[in-house]
Amino acid sequence: MFYDYAKVYVKGGDGGNGMVSFRREKYVPEGGPSGGDGGKGGSVILEADEGIRTLLDFRFKKQFKAERGENGKTKNMHGKDNPDLIVKVPVGTLIKLAGTDEILVDMVSHGQRFVAGKGGRGGKGNARFSSSVNRAPRIAENGNLGEEKWLELELKLLADVGLIGFPNVGKSTIISHVSAAKPKIANYHFTTIAPNLGMVSLEEGKSFVLVDIPGLVEGASEVVGLGHRFLRHVERTRVLLHVLDISGSEGRDPLKDFILINNELKNYNSNLETRPQVIVANKIDLPGAKENLERLKKEFKNEYEIYAVSAVTGKGLKELMFHAEKLLEEIPVTSFTLKEEGMRLVKVEEKEPYEVEFIEGVWQVVGPDIERLLNKFNVANEANMDRFLLILRKIGVEKELRAKGAKNGDTVSINGWEFEFMD
Numbered sequence: 325m326f327y328d329y330a331k332v333y334v335k336g337g338d339g340g341n342g343m344v345s346f347r348r349e350k351y352v353p354e355g356g357p358s359g360g361d362g363g364k365g366g367s368v369i370l371e372a373d374e375g376i377r378t379l380l381d382f383r384f385k386k387q388f389k390a391e392r393g394e395n396g397k398t399k400n401m402h403g404k405d406n407p408d409l410i411v412k413v414p415v416g417t418l419i420k421l422a423g424t425d426e427i428l429v430d431m432v433s434h435g436q437r438f439v440a441g442k443g444g445r446g447g448k449g450n451a452r453f454s455s456s457v458n459r460a461p462r463i464a465e466n467g468n469l470g471e472e473k474w475l476e477l478e479l480k481l482l483a484d485v486g487l488i489g490f491p492n493v494g495k496s497t498i499i500s501h502v503s504a505a506k507p508k509i510a511n512y513h514f515t516t517i518a519p520n521l522g523m524v525s526l527e528e529g530k531s532f533v534l535v536d537i538p539g540l541v542e543g544a545s546e547v548v549g550l551g552h553r554f555l556r557h558v559e560r561t562r563v564l565l566h567v568l569d570i571s572g573s574e575g576r577d578p579l580k581d582f583i584l585i586n587n588e589l590k591n592y593n594s595n596l597e598t599r600p601q602v603i604v605a606n607k608i609d610l611p612g613a614k615e616n617l618e619r620l621k622k623e624f625k626n627e628y629e630i631y632a633v634s635a636v637t638g639k640g641l642k643e644l645m646f647h648a649e650k651l652l653e654e655i656p657v658t659s660f661t662l663k664e665e666g667m668r669l670v671k672v673e674e675k676e677p678y679e680v681e682f683i684e685g686v687w688q689v690v691g692p693d694i695e696r697l698l699n700k701f702n703v704a705n706e707a708n709m710d711r712f713l714l715i716l717r718k719i720g721v722e723k724e725l726r727a728k729g730a731k732n733g734d735t736v737s738i739n740g741w742e743f744e745f746m747d
């Protein structure tokens with residue numbers, strides 16, 4: 325199996341909590357606050373690496389959590405930041421927010437990095453809260469939570485030119501001739517079960533990457549047959565070499581095959597239909613080839629360039645490769661790939677910071693921001709609770725409760741904590 329899809333969970337480490345402590349010195353009865361800050365949690369960072377070819381590793385390991393920051397300590401000592409967790413992915417991996425079509429990033433170059441789960445900032449220790457009015461603060465912050473999300477990884481190989489066609493027409497034989505790729509070649513269908521990449525080097529540094537993909541069959545775009553899964557690997561190629569067994573050695577008609585495969589491309593993605601295509605009439609050395617070639621030319625020579633080749637003898641392959649290279653020079657690289665470095669901004673659904681609802685006699689205040697706040701301050705500590713309530717007032721929760729009709733003595737519930745409402 326060739327693994328080109330994976331779903332993973334990433335979570336940045338939470339920040340360490342701030343510390344509440346006071347100096348205890350021999351001759352100083354009331355030492356000042358000395359609680360240190362919590363350390364930063366590690367981030368989960370994805371890194372594109374040429375050495376990795378598939379997403380196989382993600383079959384076994386799907387969860388990536390960076391370590392949390394260390395808690396703050398006494399004597400103004402800060403907690404240790406924790407290192408980032410680097411996760412390597414193949415070059416050509418698209419990263420999507422799971423369950424959406426939003427592409428967060430396209431990992432197109434070796435070494436490119438993407439922060440997938442940002443680590444949380446450490447909480448401030450009580451030393452930070454000292455002021456002229458409160459010289460002995462008993463409050464400290466908890467660290468921020470690390471960012472967490474589910475991601476879908478989709479590998480789309482980065483090749484310039486793609487070899488497509490029915491099974492057994494000679495695609496692998498062609499790539500083995502023009503590059504160092506050594507795919508399996510045999511006289512049966514679906515010999516190739518995973519895409520092969522090969523580098524084709526022409527004169528004076530001219531070169532391009534060719535991909536040989538498993539044979540497509542009728543119905544491939546409707547998930548019948550093996551080929552469908554691999555069509556995504558020609559999505560980013562700029563030129564397609566459509567290979568036909570022009571001798572019709574398996575009793576099929578190469579002209580019909582050509583139309584069938586093109587329908588598959590169209591059904592898969594209408595974008596592929598318009599990709600520049602060259603017809604490669606292979607197995608020209610076999611009987612029956614010449615007659616079919618004439619028919620093919622009559623039918624398609626105004627629309628397509630046709631190259632008659634023999635992959636076993638090598639005849640015509642050099643001209644074909646030079647032609648492909650010339651086409652590449654004419655087609656800008658950017659036309660089928662995402663924008664620069666594949667970056668695209670993603671708008672994450674905007675939520676109200678909180679909502680106030682009256683349910684069964686209790687005022688419920690819910691919302692991600694409120695929960696984050698509650699987590700930030702360890703409200704079991706009374707001083708922290710006071711500060712939490714002060715912030716609630718600042719962000720307008722109290723006003724909103726009153727506007728909705730809350731009266732003194734009503735119960736307000738926030739994430740499991742209950743408060744009595746009072747002016």
Ligand SMILES: Nc1nc2c(ncn2[C@@H]2O[C@H](COP(=O)(O)OP(=O)(O)OP(=O)(O)O)[C@@H](O)[C@H]2O)c(=O)[nH]1
Binds near residue numbers: 494
């Ligand atoms: N006579 C002749 N035989 C060829 C030629 N090209 C390929 N073949 C033979 O055709 C058979 C299939 O070749 P492959 O290169 O494996 O075909 P493929 O298109 O990669 O097939 P799949 O991987 O199954 O999609 C092999 O037995 C090859 O030796 C050619 O130009 N002439």
Ligand SMILES: [Mg+2]
Binds near residue numbers: 495496509516538
């Ligand atoms: Mg093959």
